[in-house]
Amino acid sequence: MKGNEVIAHAAIHCGCDGYFGYPITPQSEVMETLMEEKPWETTGMVVLQAESETASINMVYGGACTGKRVMTSSSSPGVSLMSEGMSYLAGAELPCVIVNCQRGGPGLGTIQPSQGDYFQACKGGAHGDFHLIVLAPNSVQEMYDHVGMAFDLAFKYRNPAMILADGAIGQMMEKVVFGPQKPRRTDEQLAKEEPWAATGKGADGKGRKKGNIITSLELKSEVMEVINQRLQAKYRAMEENEVLYEAIECDDADYVIVAFGSSARICSATVEMARAEGIKLGLLRPITLYPFPTKVIADLAKRVKGFLSVELNAGQMVEDVRLAVNGAVPVEHYGRQGGMIFGPEEILEALKKKLIK
Amino acid sequence: MEKVEIKQENLVYAKPRLIKDNVMHYCPGCSHGTLHKLVAEVIDELGMEDKTIAVSPVGCSVFAYNYIDVDWIQAAHGRALACATAAKRLHPESLVFTYQGDGDMSAIGTAETIHAAARGENVVAIYVNNAIYGMTGGQMAPTTLLGMKTATTPYGRDPRLNGYPYKIAEMMAHLDGVSYVTRQSVHTPANVRKTKKALEKAFKNSLNKGGFSLVEVVATCNSGWKQTPVASNEWLEQNMLPFYPLGDIKDTIK
Ligand SMILES: Cc1ncc(C[n+]2csc(CCOP(=O)(O)OP(=O)(O)O)c2C)c(N)n1
Numbered sequence A: 001m002k003g004n005e006v007i008a009h010a011a012i013h014c015g016c017d018g019y020f021g022y023p024i025t026p027q028s029e030v031m032e033t034l035m036e037e038k039p040w041e042t043t044g045m046v047v048l049q050a051e052s053e054t055a056s057i058n059m060v061y062g063g064a065c066t067g068k069r070v071m072t073s074s075s076s077p078g079v080s081l082m083s084e085g086m087s088y089l090a091g092a093e094l095p096c097v098i099v100n101c102q103r104g105g106p107g108l109g110t111i112q113p114s115q116g117d118y119f120q121a122c123k124g125g126a127h128g129d130f131h132l133i134v135l136a137p138n139s140v141q142e143m144y145d146h147v148g149m150a151f152d153l154a155f156k157y158r159n160p161a162m163i164l165a166d167g168a169i170g171q172m173m174e175k176v177v178f179g180p181q182k183p184r185r186t187d188e189q190l191a192k193e194e195p196w197a198a199t200g201k202g203a204d205g206k207g208r209k210k211g212n213i214i215t216s217l218e219l220k221s222e223v224m225e226v227i228n229q230r231l232q233a234k235y236r237a238m239e240e241n242e243v244l245y246e247a248i249e250c251d252d253a254d255y256v257i258v259a260f261g262s263s264a265r266i267c268s269a270t271v272e273m274a275r276a277e278g279i280k281l282g283l284l285r286p287i288t289l290y291p292f293p294t295k296v297i298a299d300l301a302k303r304v305k306g307f308l309s310v311e312l313n314a315g316q317m318v319e320d321v322r323l324a325v326n327g328a329v330p331v332e333h334y335g336r337q338g339g340m341i342f343g344p345e346e347i348l349e350a351l352k353k354k355l356i357k
Numbered sequence B: 001m002e003k004v005e006i007k008q009e010n011l012v013y014a015k016p017r018l019i020k021d022n023v024m025h026y027c028p029g030c031s032h033g034t035l036h037k038l039v040a041e042v043i044d045e046l047g048m049e050d051k052t053i054a055v056s057p058v059g060c061s062v063f064a065y066n067y068i069d070v071d072w073i074q075a076a077h078g079r080a081l082a083c084a085t086a087a088k089r090l091h092p093e094s095l096v097f098t099y100q101g102d103g104d105m106s107a108i109g110t111a112e113t114i115h116a117a118a119r120g121e122n123v124v125a126i127y128v129n130n131a132i133y134g135m136t137g138g139q140m141a142p143t144t145l146l147g148m149k150t151a152t153t154p155y156g157r158d159p160r161l162n163g164y165p166y167k168i169a170e171m172m173a174h175l176d177g178v179s180y181v182t183r184q185s186v187h188t189p190a191n192v193r194k195t196k197k198a199l200e201k202a203f204k205n206s207l208n209k210g211g212f213s214l215v216e217v218v219a220t221c222n223s224g225w226k227q228t229p230v231a232s233n234e235w236l237e238q239n240m241l242p243f244y245p246l247g248d249i250k251d252t253i254k
């Protein structure tokens, strides 16, 4: 199955309540698959084609305000239109899942794969001090698995979560193992598990005394600062508890490539090629881009000779690698842009030229 | 303040049960206060206190959640009807309504508004048209009348420079998903009663899943208009109502 199709099945299987989206290549198959599957007849999941990504993200916001498990998906230009909504979701502390199947930019760019939205995804990407939780799948199976994971994290922290995929993984066909069909939460369960949500005062069966208000607005600076501190404490807890990564042949490595998503797939071939030549190369693949595996990289920096950050962009994640390494050893970047993809040999060449010399 | 006991037989007026005790931030003379009272009364009379999800986007009425005691979603500027769409579809038995200004609905939120209406979402949009951006200090709105002075049309709105005002209610009446469009005001007691009836009708229509309803309320903004409350009411009658005539614009409720 295609990565994008799998996102749709995963949404249905994990008990998602609503999907709201707008077509854009290379992710349109997500909504197309949902419309074909008609989950409203089976699980009761709502699927709606909105008039724009601005509308979809605000539908997601509206649904999230009522405690439901809601999501949207898009590709780079569409995600830009969602940035206002993402800031409101983070500000009002709302859980939801956003899938970005990245394509090359800036502007309308190309419909070919890219990782040019790393900054946008990991550094907030909209106004205000906030973070999304960001997951980076590197296979069709992970596209499937990350949907449920993203919902769990989003609800654990009451924070929007993004799956940062790209056109390559979205369009790629691979075998996938489905999980069980989880039931959608009943309104009674929802009222019990999300007592903060705007469900109507009577949702708990007893009737709350006071209405619930979901807002990101606070005009008193001294209160707004406290809200910001609460958000930052949440981000610190994520950094402490939720970092996920895969380390391939890093134990004895002299050099380590840091790469995520489709780039990491290509880099694993580079590792094999390098090892065959006797170069001790490892690969560190962040699975969560936010929170970033800073500590792991800092520890590696104590014993390796250098890092190469390999990305389908002009050098974005490399900044986070450099922050983690903090000058201990050289950190270089190799990337392609505009929808062009590197091959494993090309990366090995770059490693030799930039680091081994 | 000393609490005054009023004997039941002398009671002719009471604060609606769902209006909170918070001091309102609205300027004296503003229409929002009166309209809030009507909305609170109608929710209570329909027995929908426990099943209401209200949406307040950005504008003076962003703080409506401080005054009417139901569950509220505060939406981004213009996006109320996208939020309401999802809330209603995910909670189909709830009463879902938005409470929006003219800038919110007919400038920044036009797309979200027209499409929610075209889809025939079973929600009510309450549209407070004061022909100005009240909250940001009285700038021109899409509804600002020709010749009207605002902070961004200091010499009066000139169509060659600023374009023409438009009536989103009449536009929405053309859409198949829309079953009820009415324009009311709250500047006299008689109009207050009519507005309440219109709200009742619209809320019932959405609960019966009869399609989209729009209740426009032509309102005063005496601070923005730089007039006394009394003069504003007169100005509304003489200037606003000829361009925004009151009454039902569409009613296909079965
Ligand atoms: C995206 C965005 N742009 C601009 C603003 C600033 N803003 C706040 S309220 C408002 C105008 C509201 O006018 P209206 O909807 O007519 O409501 P009123 O205050 O008149 O009741 C504007 C422009 C904002 N909050 N968000």
Ligand SMILES: [Mg+2]
Residues within 6 Å of the ligand: B101, B102, B103, B128, B129, B130, B131, B132, B133, B134, B141
């Ligand atoms: Mg206004």
